[in-house]
Amino acid sequence: MLDKTRDEETTKEIPQADAIINMLKDQANTILSAALGTTKLEAFAVGANGNMPYYWQDPRNLQFNANTYDWIKSNLKADTTPIQQDQVFTDLYIRALSSISYSLSSADQAKLNKAKENATDQQGAVLRAWQDAFGSLPSGAGQPIDLIAAEIASQWAVPPTTLPEIQQSININALLNNVPASGKPVVPVFANWLNAIGSAVSLENNTTMNSAYLARALAAAQSPTDANGGLKLNNDLVVPAYKVSTQLSDIENSLKNSSQAANMTMKITRSTESEYQVSIQGGTSFSIPVLSLFSMDVGGNASYFESEIATTENETTVSMSFPGVTLVSFGPVPFDMSPSRNWFWMEPIREAIKNGSSDVSGFKFSPDPQIDFSKSGPFAYLMGTAISNYPSMEITVKSSSYERIQKTFEQSASVGISFLGIPLGIGGKESSYSNKVTTNTSDSTVTITLSPPQELVAGSAVDSVGWVLGVQPEYPAA
Numbered sequence: 001m002l003d004k005t006r007d008e009e010t011t012k013e014i015p016q017a018d019a020i021i022n023m024l025k026d027q028a029n030t031i032l033s034a035a036l037g038t039t040k041l042e043a044f045a046v047g048a049n050g051n052m053p054y055y056w057q058d059p060r061n062l063q064f065n066a067n068t069y070d071w072i073k074s075n076l077k078a079d080t081t082p083i084q085q086d087q088v089f090t091d092l093y094i095r096a097l098s099s100i101s102y103s104l105s106s107a108d109q110a111k112l113n114k115a116k117e118n119a120t121d122q123q124g125a126v127l128r129a130w131q132d133a134f135g136s137l138p139s140g141a142g143q144p145i146d147l148i149a150a151e152i153a154s155q156w157a158v159p160p161t162t163l164p165e166i167q168q169s170i171n172i173n174a175l176l177n178n179v180p181a182s183g184k185p186v187v188p189v190f191a192n193w194l195n196a197i198g199s200a201v202s203l204e205n206n207t208t209m210n211s212a213y214l215a216r217a218l219a220a221a222q223s224p225t226d227a228n229g230g231l232k233l234n235n236d237l238v239v240p241a242y243k244v245s246t247q248l249s250d251i252e253n254s255l256k257n258s259s260q261a262a263n264m265t266m267k268i269t270r271s272t273e274s275e276y277q278v279s280i281q282g283g284t285s286f287s288i289p290v291l292s293l294f295s296m297d298v299g300g301n302a303s304y305f306e307s308e309i310a311t312t313e314n315e316t317t318v319s320m321s322f323p324g325v326t327l328v329s330f331g332p333v334p335f336d337m338s339p340s341r342n343w344f345w346m347e348p349i350r351e352a353i354k355n356g357s358s359d360v361s362g363f364k365f366s367p368d369p370q371i372d373f374s375k376s377g378p379f380a381y382l383m384g385t386a387i388s389n390y391p392s393m394e395i396t397v398k399s400s401s402y403e404r405i406q407k408t409f410e411q412s413a414s415v416g417i418s419f420l421g422i423p424l425g426i427g428g429k430e431s432s433y434s435n436k437v438t439t440n441t442s443d444s445t446v447t448i449t450l451s452p453p454q455e456l457v458a459g460s461a462v463d464s465v466g467w468v469l470g471v472q473p474e475y476p477a478a
Helices: 004-031 066-072 089-098 106-118 120-134 144-155 163-168 186-222 248-255 304-309 347-355 402-410
Strands: 074-076 085-088 100-103 242-244 261-272 275-280 286-289 294-297 315-323 326-332 362-365 381-388 392-398 415-419 432-440 445-451 467-474
Touching: 004 261, 004 275, 004 381, 004 467, 066 242, 074 089, 074 381, 085 089, 089 100, 089 186, 089 347, 100 186, 100 347, 106 120, 106 186, 120 144, 120 186, 144 163, 144 186, 163 186, 186 347, 248 326, 294 304, 304 402, 347 362, 392 402, 402 432, 402 445
Parallel strands: none
Antiparallel strands: 074 085, 100 362, 242 326, 261 275, 261 315, 275 286, 294 415, 315 392, 326 381, 381 467, 392 445, 415 432, 432 445
16 A cells, blocks of 8 residues: 555655546557446546555455455545545445435325224234243334334245235245244234235235345344355455456456557656646647656666656657456345345435435335435445556667666666555565666667566466556446
């Protein structure tokens, strides 16, 4: 991870790097056009989370890589261009879902209350039968009769059923095929209660079951376990489940495809002591702070690029190649009502946004979670990322000191490099690039070819990282 000072500097200086970031994104869109379909990549600024740890399955135990999970679980910073990651999406999701309840309109609630008044005796019989069978009434939020109804409909039938289906069943024992032995005396008494509330049973079902599902989805997000669909990471933590839908072998094979590369050539002119003028592919030049473009550690000189290569006296051209352009798709695992597993259930949130304060039956916010759900807000995450291997590069310098530059590189077995404030390495640290140097005495130029270390090329370890060229954002409530 980048140190705080470097990350803050990078975040402030991102606008000057837009042209470079957009160039790489545009090339990735072209290369991956068939896989992307209509959901094109958008520009992305690498921040404190670094580039993507794509090796999502730990080969030692086949568990989900915690490094990958920490990267894909982020929400997005509000209203930023390029897109940037922020905190944890599940935190916002829990805040939203915790503020939602299912309620009936005034008219529907009055109808249900009247039906329950007419069925008071039968309701009491259900509660007594349950207490006789299990020793106590069910605990939890809500009335005991509602908790009983939710458990019978969702747990005593496989697949789960509904209260209207139980009420209308001509073979209730076949429908409720998962009744515990001690619960069998409860079934006919419960059926009598459903018959007593008559046509209002659908309103009871909506209230009871939606409230139950809401509680289970929220529990899976707040307190994930194996039983409710939690995902176990290779650091033994159990977390709300995300899934990478791109097979690891497909990612590795695609990264090895060196012909599928995003390429970029930059002409760099030193305009002032603190600023470069940069032209990409011969286009219009733009300014960028010296410290935001390249840093290069050569022979113990950590500022070699700006002090010896891209000076006011020299002509400098940098060609970069990002090979193995690959799309990785992922996202949160949706809530499944049937076994009541997993956590990501957007229907209540979308419906609560739509319903607002209207007097209608359905999901509503109470209280308002104070979240901007629009595409300008933070309620968003990434669903796909275009990555590549870390870049190789060729730097050509026309300089009266070309022979001295040549000698310096020849005496340096490896070079540490950062690009756009991001160390070209693993774990936020620079890796050692190998170099090869040639000269042309006729025009006083030296050409340095830099290649990333082998562990950065289609790596097969849990700390393998891919350079992010662009991303597919998702705004699930917008």
